[in-house]
Amino acid sequence: MKLFKSLGLFVSACLTCGIATAADHHVKWHDDGKVDLVMEDGTTISTTREELGSLFGPDQKPFDGVSISVTVNSGGPKGGISGPLYSFRPIWEELTGGKLEIVELPFGEHYTKMMLDLRNGTGQYDAFMVGAFWYGDIVPNGYAFPIDDFMTTGEYPQWTYDSMPQSLKTLHTWEGVGYGVLNDGDGQVLYYRRDALANPEWRAQFKKEYGYSMPVPPKTWQQMLDISNFFNGKNWDSNDPDPDSGTVLHLKVGEQGHYHFQSLSASFAITPGPELDQYHNVYWFDPTNMKPLINSPGHVAALEFLQELHKTGPSAQVGWSLGEAWDYFLRGKSVFVFSWGDVGSLCQDTSRSKIQGVCASSILPSSDTYYDHETKKFVKTTNPVKVGNTTGGSWHGVISNYSANPEATYSLLSLMAIKPASIWLAQNGWTGVDPGFTYQFLEPQGEAGLGDYLDAGWSEADVKDYLKAYYETFFADTFLPYLRIPGSFEYWDILDKNLSATMSGEISAKQALDNTAKTWEQITDRLGRDQQLGYYQSAIGYK
């Protein structure tokens, strides 16, 4: 009996030591000032004490006993945006002595749960990994915590807004005050199959059918539609014996289908010009009176075009979310998909992708015809301007004003924003974090070296295209303005429903956008036209 007791004590002691040793291994402090942050799977991110901030040190637990909770779109420990929280949790807990609770919420429920928490003053959550389009509902109402003071103290992990292009910086701030902590840079680019478009036989056949050489990548949406039509129904991919598609889209209502329309329609509906005024570089509303522009002839033409493009993909995509559409492209079933940065890095994940090395990217094509809001006429151009976008959520952390521990919460979010962490996040597709910051782009545009990406398993051809596409997208001269006003979620949801009805053939493009405009007018009136106009002008920089 005594022997068993001793054995039991020995085993418990060993287990305790084992756990303690494992727990202590997430942060390694070196004498030369370097610090290794080690994740559960052994991945190491190297940083320095200086970069980590003065609050942290080998013998310091600045938030010992503090518990914080952060909400995020559900995806699990290896899911987009949620995954990094799981990866950094043990590191942060060891650095601070605090406890992190990750609250995963389905995409469709996240906004609702957040707003209920804030409106009711429950204060259940310390921070939210928000989409930038939620700012209009949280910042003016006093729910978000400004972080500028934290950034300058030197106590917390060091990062800066200066590493962002202006287009992304705008999304993290409100009237010049910083609220969002750098994490993800969203924008849509075009992905295409390099091998299919370069195949001499297909190229010759295309030229014969369409009368011009297949451009790689397509410069205009119209060219892309031709190519998409050409490949649709042919078995151009050898991964299976079945016919393949042209373009795959994610169009499920209540998900993220309306983003396709936003990105695509920008070059149809925006009248380019040197400055933003009543007619030029505007997309959503007339900046003088908040009258919707969403049913302008340019927008209608774009939606009719999207309907045509939809015909070159599987009809089931009307009910598809991101995962299904991306998977279709990754399995080699479509020539094109235009979507977020996740696709580019998921192409490199051979457990999901059959197209590593042939997954090319470019900035989105432009329309060869755009609508001039001043002359009220369509303009045909031989040299369409490239239109950049920050379409999506650029999902990042915002601290709640109900948080009892904003310091501890900020220390977590900023830890994930330091340069080496941010580079690592962008290099790994499963994290859902897309590139957008200067140190993630290759030299000479940015600071990253090709070797870093090759070491992370990227194909050289793919990564060069990918980062160039994103650089051009975020630094374009003409830009799709981002809607960040109170009620953005509702405006977009109404648009989403009407777009879905069009894509499923229920109503025409014109009818859908007219319905949208009519409902938008009601929303604007309900929320207060003058207030909305003020926020809109400020959001798009109209003077």
Place this chain on the structure above:
Amino acid sequence: MRTHRNTKARFVFLLPAAIWVLTFTIFPLVYSLYISVHKVETKMNVSREKVPMLDESGNPVLDAKGNPRTKIQINREKISTWTNIGLTNFKRLVEDPQVHSAIKVTSIFVLVAVPSQLVLGILLALLFNQRLWARSFLRAVMLLPIFATPLAVGYLFFTIFYEEGGPLGFLGVPFLSNPDWALFSVILVDIWQWTPFCFLVFLAALQGIPNELMEAAKMESKSKWGLFANIIFPMLTPTIVIVLLLRLAEAIKLFDIPFALTGGGPGVATQSMSFLAFRTGLRYFDLGYASAMSYCLLIIVMIIVTLFFRKLRQSYA
């Protein structure tokens, strides 16, 4: 004296029920009516101040350099503005195309799903009321769908109806991508889940018909149809009315299955009234309008229930 004590005791016994009804039925009902005639706006005034950080014993916490650490204290003042807007939200209901569409979807759903469940339920009950091989086992299996959560059922059928590679993909039917098929899919799932409930109740009612009566009727009746039409159906009528009433009240509140299966789409093809009210209240935070929608739904359900109770009373009389 005894009567008085009895009255008091009666009140004591009724009190929990009264409190329950007042708290959980009357109060929300009145409160939502109040919301429906108001525009509710909430915001927060915030000020921040730096305060010294103290440990558990009340001593200042020091940083690595020995300086006292501070923390930010947020002072919050929540402001809610309630503006009386009269019947505006109810007027909006009349003009809103989304409401029209949701009423249409809900009506089609109710008119197709509920009668189908009743008919199938009766047919299955008649079948299982006979001697049948492995009857008990099959009856138990038949009842399984009732015990599943509608939300989980919605997600389950999402995988079954998946058009590219799902188990029914070979049929080439656009279960979820075509507006008409999507509504049909929602109806199909509801029928799958709730027919067993109808079957269970009808089977119990059938087994409650006295054997003597059935035997006598069999001798009198020339055909099975005659037996059903003249004896079984009239005997089942009160049960049918009750089941119909329960299923109607439930079906009008349709939410979970389209929520999980189609997200209300494509477009608004499967967006029911409850779904629209949920979206309006908890996604757009237009609480007044959502309350008005819920009241509209409540009134419709109450009219139906009243009519059926009247019918039920008449049939009993």
